[in-house]
Amino acid sequence: MTTVEVYTQPLCGFCTAAIRLLKAKGAQVVEHDVSTAPGKRAEMMQRANGRRTTPQIFVGDTHVGGCDDLYALDSAGKLEPLLATG
Template sequence: MSTDTSDSVDVVVYATRFCPYCMRARSLLTRKGVAFREILVGSADGVSWSELSQLSGRDTVPQIYIGTHHVGGYDDMAALERAGELDQLLRTGVI
């Protein structure tokens, strides 16, 4: 099911360029037609690893936020997709 991005909430993905789970997260969101903002972790134009840890309580990537909801990583987002809850979260920001 494709999500109409005109009705969707902000999606932010904290990621690194070559992390396989980051690539999977980008791919899933792209397949669903979801526009997202990517913030690179550990780069000069992104955030530091300590900032990510303070923000999410985790020190792994990706860390995915849909609206104000902290989804977690790719596995967490994929579980929402399998449960049929991801599209609603993308549309409304709540499950």
């Protein structure tokens, strides 16, 4: 399994749900808290093509998107193969 980077912020239910799903799939999750780490929000926005909301999820170099995008990928059966190759 590859490492998954998730840009988060406190009290974000979508962040919690995304991380819960990723961990259930066996992914190693690295969180970047955009509210406390200087420059992380700008980094996130640059990597996510301007998206400002959290979470923003990256499997390797692949930008998955937010929580809804992650769950859609899982529903389509594409999350586990991505995690295996990511």
